[in-house]
Amino acid sequence: MIIVTKPDATKQQIEHIVDRIHEWGLRTEVSHGALRVVIGVIGPEESIREKPIAAIPGVETVTPVLKPYKLVAHEFRGTRSPVSIGGVSVGGKEIVIMSGPCSVESKEQIVSIAKDVKNAGARILRGGAFKPRTSPYSFQGLGVDGLKMLAEAREATGLPIITEIMDTKDLEVIEQYADCLQVGARNMQNFSLLKEVGRSKLPVMLKRGMSATIKDLLMSAEYILSEGNFNVLLCERGIRTFETYTRNTLDLNAVPVLKAETHLPVVVDPTHGIGLREHVTAMALASVAAGADAIMVEVHNSPELAKSDGEQALLPDELIDLATRVRAVAEAVGRAL
Amino acid sequence: MIIVTKPDATKQQIEHIVDRIHEWGLRTEVSHGALRVVIGVIGPEESIREKPIAAIPGVETVTPVLKPYKLVAHEFRGTRSPVSIGGVSVGGKEIVIMSGPCSVESKEQIVSIAKDVKNAGARILRGGAFKPRTSPYSFQGLGVDGLKMLAEAREATGLPIITEIMDTKDLEVIEQYADCLQVGARNMQNFSLLKEVGRSKLPVMLKRGMSATIKDLLMSAEYILSEGNFNVLLCERGIRTFETYTRNTLDLNAVPVLKAETHLPVVVDPTHGIGLREHVTAMALASVAAGADAIMVEVHNSPELAKSDGEQALLPDELIDLATRVRAVAEAVGRAL
Amino acid sequence: MIIVTKPDATKQQIEHIVDRIHEWGLRTEVSHGALRVVIGVIGPEESIREKPIAAIPGVETVTPVLKPYKLVAHEFRGTRSPVSIGGVSVGGKEIVIMSGPCSVESKEQIVSIAKDVKNAGARILRGGAFKPRTSPYSFQGLGVDGLKMLAEAREATGLPIITEIMDTKDLEVIEQYADCLQVGARNMQNFSLLKEVGRSKLPVMLKRGMSATIKDLLMSAEYILSEGNFNVLLCERGIRTFETYTRNTLDLNAVPVLKAETHLPVVVDPTHGIGLREHVTAMALASVAAGADAIMVEVHNSPELAKSDGEQALLPDELIDLATRVRAVAEAVGRAL
């Protein structure tokens, strides 16, 4: 940690800063510049990361030298950590397509779409039973009934299931039906929920919040790993910017950065990332070229009757086309589908 | 609702759009322009707001005419709705100062600071017992013990208490101690939590999320009111932008806009809004001039030893100065302190 | 254009709105809803686009039906418009790599790098002679001497040259040396400059501003076309968001959107888009997969001695590797290199 003092910091203030650091059990190295004093802090930085050093009179800036996350850091493992979702490995050579409708609407709907997405080459089925909706008057999902329908769709197709958890008190029931938990963008910093899924046996896909930095995403993942659950996938799904033409701004920069910063697999959701059906495939291809390990794509067999997000869902035939093109790009970058 | 078709929409597509609207029980009025067809939808817009009209082939844009919120809308009440927090009314002529430390750290700390903030003129005591922290390794709050200490501080000073709720399962215990629930920025779209506090007897202060639009904030408040709890305060606390000099960008535009759009009281938190101790007072004054009904300010009697956010907390003397200056501005804009 | 009135708009106000529209020579169609009146405006929308209709008492919102750009719109041409830069066609089947240093630093440097980038497969040479620098104390470019060195590099390699113009008064001299003008992100809404380059015979590459929406970019391009210069390329180079890990947020969503909205070729600059040398190649691949027609990449033979942007420049060997991998992805998406 490096502390820079204000130009008008007094000798007493500087001594007081140094004393505080020593009290906390670390050593210091003080350099006097022309205008400012630089105090290097030597010793285990994590032991004082939480101290309000910037509140000490005379301090101008405090710059940590080490990263604030440990378990998720690439150095912690040194290799990648593929995660198995119901037997399907995400994070290895093969790109995995996760697909399904935004919401489970009926048994017929989810079983039929599950067959479609399996046929297109998807290997994991997505579908929401508990739905986070901006409006209290919107369809809120079928809840436990929706989970049961997902299980029937798994029965019918063999596809493992990923579904969203929104409340700590739903963990037990979701664990009975799902193969992977999804924490949505709006709950990325719901720390109670992160701790709770950190105690689950199921893998967790953590979606990046709309205004979360890459570092915030890693810190939220650190919550889950720090509770003992190392089966975590990170999902880029678009951030909120000033651009209004698209639903979100898909930040594909995050893909190579996350692959370098962490050992966890990286998923991209181009459907929410752009929010315009006709451009989802282009962004799926770009995601794979950027290095994504998996892509999550919404599909519906009758978008104009969907209970949520119909305007961004692909038709089953469009998913077949997407998968064909994803395969070509995957092979071009040394991966497979 | 107004539907505009694509330039290349076919006659069949346009008929299909019109048929769908009629199926849903509304009427249409179709105008043929040179390039596009405009379909006006006549009838109760809320009945089709959730329909994925943009997913119907041939549709280019769908523009709602009505606002998506009802209970929070200014029209719903026609007058302002002051909220009483333990007997202190927020939203009337008097500006209310809410103050206290970021976290409750000990009985001595909270009782001592409570006396300080009361002495400065604050009328509500804030203090966190359950703390949402970016890092799992940071101080997470004293939990129920913290709530008990807050109650002792209330006993000692008479100040009602506002404290944060992070998890649906903590509602019962927090209700035993607090006078007002706070839903933090990171949980503004934790819809399970919004529903739960919507069933509480306590008032709720809802903080704007870091990437939440004004409309998003109102929709989240609508969740609480739609469950029956009308005692809701809205709090602007800064949004996330590209500016890094300040911790957040305090969006004071939101104050007059919210005062016009809703009947609910508007609170501003300049402490998080700028995040720099030396500039908190300037922003508190600006908040009151913009029309805020209350301001929430963090105070600590020993910032450099605080367990969280020490760098932005005012000293008790600085709060006295702030209150004096806030009073002058309040009177200049026809309010009082 | 569709005008929605306020809930409390009076009969007189509505009549006044309608009268104004008629005065301006258009017709209206008025629908009375339960709460609001909707006034459809019929006739040539562009004739009233600039009227301050929102300023008329009683008006709540004004929604245009047509897009504000004409010449750049896809419909205007119906097909793509490849642009020739010194004989190299951008916007056809072949992906074009534009490369070179951030700044021209000396004749030796630019000639040597020009040979390197040609060897790697780049077909257009970039290099700045007039440099827009955040600080007045930074290297500002070699000016006309830099232009002459670029011309010598072209002589030595046959590569056409693209270079930035910052001031209307430099057009004449730059036209003597360059094959393509570049308007930088910071000047994207320097409308005087846009008009000036609109009168040039040279093609123009227009970079997206840091806070420019896709629509803003198209409107700025419309300025150039409206002056008669149709040889315009659009360049996505990253927008400014809250993310600080990367220099900018490369908005690859803009690629498929621009390809659908306009007939102009689309270039992506992954170097500025991510700003981190080790991740430029991943983003170049993603750009091509998303549909880019060309990519612009900075290269330096001695980055740690570069006079600007050394930290994001690839080494010549890295460009060779990038080109090899770009070729594979280009072929996977039906293009070539």
Add this chain to the structure above:
Amino acid sequence: MIIVTKPDATKQQIEHIVDRIHEWGLRTEVSHGALRVVIGVIGPEESIREKPIAAIPGVETVTPVLKPYKLVAHEFRGTRSPVSIGGVSVGGKEIVIMSGPCSVESKEQIVSIAKDVKNAGARILRGGAFKPRTSPYSFQGLGVDGLKMLAEAREATGLPIITEIMDTKDLEVIEQYADCLQVGARNMQNFSLLKEVGRSKLPVMLKRGMSATIKDLLMSAEYILSEGNFNVLLCERGIRTFETYTRNTLDLNAVPVLKAETHLPVVVDPTHGIGLREHVTAMALASVAAGADAIMVEVHNSPELAKSDGEQALLPDELIDLATRVRAVAEAVGRAL
């Protein structure tokens, strides 16, 4: 300057970094931590600020200790620097209101409005003759004729004039008529223009760009001062964020920050900052409470016929009301009007 190395930096790499620093004439102080090496650079930081140190192999981060601006820094003067515009001092105890229409439309219009704004208490007249418009098809201003009309309005009222310059080649003619140059938000990083106005005898009001950080704004002001023109005013006019309810997000945090960072006067433009006529006054009051030295407000005597920005212009009577209320707040914060 502080350099932190990568965890896997080799001994050779660290020696090479140190050698480079020494070559550039500065000294180093090297601290070996458990994981990383920290290299403190001792000596005049500005001499190596531009070196691409981050491009040297083994370097992870480079953190400057000093600020990149000198002439605009508060320390440079130690006191505030009021600027005189045609005899009206901005930056002293008195708050100055600058007002007028967005565009000069005719002699009658500008003279009439000039009288209105003078009557309301405004002391400087604004009005655009060269207009930066998003669309090439929008009214572009009356140019030199507009300047002449402004001069007639000055004649009629005695109010000094501020008007926008968009192109280096217009400086000479504008200098003949105006009392203060305005550089608009879209040209804040038009460095050619900044240098040109830096050589003018007239004061310059520099508006913050839509995506410019506070530091960017100061660096652009530094351009002007570094050419010799110290009569510079900084204007906050709203930044671009994800919020769409308002035209921009007025960043009032910038006011106390700028007052602390620089000696230059700070102006706020609430009209563009919120873009909604009914809320301009609230934001003007907030601006003054936050510490602004002047406010710039658009006024029109017939907004619905204005050639630009009618929807955000106040009526003359509304300006009178605004001035009355601004006076009260000014006095409450120890200023005057």
